[in-house]
Amino acid sequence: MSSQKGNTARTRPQKHKNSRAFKNNQNDRTNLIQMLNSLEIFGVCTRCKDQIEWRIKYKKYKPLAAPKKCVKCEQKTVKRAYTTACEPCGSSLQICLKCLQPGELVQKTVLSAAEENKQRQQLEAELGTLPERKRRTAERRIQAEMPIGATNQVTLESSDDSESDSDKEDRLSACCSEQEALDT
Template identity: 55%
Template sequence: MSTSKGNTTRKRPQKHQNRTAFKNDLHDTSHKTKFLNSLEISGVCKRCKDILEWKIKYKKYKPLTAPRKCVGCEQKTVKHAYHMLCSKCASEKHICAKCCKPVESQETETVEQIPNNDLKVMLKDLPERKRRTILRTISKQEDGKQTLTPELKAQIEDMLLKMDNIELDDDFNFTDEEPGSESETEDI
């Protein structure tokens, strides 16, 4: 039995498996569903954001019909479901509006993510050789941190121009001899 004492692991796979993923707007095209799908969740920590997105995705989210009382300012200013604080109190105290735990400011995260995304997009289109050269340069300059500053972006563009100007052919000879001088191997 699955509920017997001590038997906490299941030996068989689940009996009924879904063939397709659940879509909350498959048969329901109401205004409420469209509104929930377009809802932008902000002012909460990453964990709470994931929870609220799951609730929306699987039609478990129940929006508020009337504003709730904020725990911080004692006013009826909470407009979003599952939130304990209004957006004003949460931003002033730098805590999550849902779980009331300290959260890092959203501004610092977006400032750090934009350069990394910009760098990834720039490097994605490059050939492997150029990409590795640029990554080596970045790691030397910033000790492994891959943030894209305007100075670094200018250096990367300069390096790309220099690399484009240098064209290596398969016929290129990597010997220390000067062109025009004959070697001893040609006489044999």
């Protein structure tokens, strides 16, 4: 390009071009990058969703270290980065959690019963192939992710048959009480 006034048109193509697209997990395969790549973005408008996806794609996304204050209810309930309102306020007011504008919001994907069944069966098959110690660790992590009122079918189905039903119920109630203590 010339510095001549008005001569802004380039006649040659770009000199240096990337031969392949940027991959955010090419040299960095940490748990954080895997979590970010599988992160589901919902409760925001499509424009804000595209912005957050761009940040994830090019390793610019920085998750929150601690919850921050919601601009609507003034409580420390904002747990996702790049959002300014909490999920309850956003859903009640029907606003984007990032830009706070009313409009079309991206909803959380809900699996059908057949898809959920298929995923549960795949999980059980994978748990069956793991050694005992790793299987129990995985079951504890699954239990921690489940809602309080849900029953842990995976743990009950994959545990040893030598345990009595009362032992299973005691273990399940202990896990549920631990989960309730963590949630409060």
